[in-house]
Amino acid sequence: MSNRFRIASLVYMMTNAVLFGIGMVSIMTIPALARNAMDWVPMAVIASFVLAAPIAWWIAPRLRARYWRHRDGDVISGPSTATDNP
Numbered sequence: 001m002s003n004r005f006r007i008a009s010l011v012y013m014m015t016n017a018v019l020f021g022i023g024m025v026s027i028m029t030i031p032a033l034a035r036n037a038m039d040w041v042p043m044a045v046i047a048s049f050v051l052a053a054p055i056a057w058w059i060a061p062r063l064r065a066r067y068w069r070h071r072d073g074d075v076i077s078g079p080s081t082a083t084d085n086p
């Protein structure tokens with residue numbers, strides 16, 4: 001089992017929860033959708049399950065330390081302190 005799959009499976013649960021929350025808030029706050037909430041809620045559940053997988057797979061490599069190792073610094077973290085150049 002690859003590290004990317006392991007990380008993606010952990011991220012999947014969080015991504016699924018966020019997508020479900022966005023869907024539920026949208027359904028409950030938009031009056032046209034709230035009138036037919038019994039139809040829209042199951043669609044939001046299915047959509048969150050389906051969409052969370054590719055999003056988690058896309059996020060997973062970015063959570064690995066190796067991905068950020070040889071990057072230049074930015075405004076927040078400052079310049080890189082790596083000693084790659086002699």
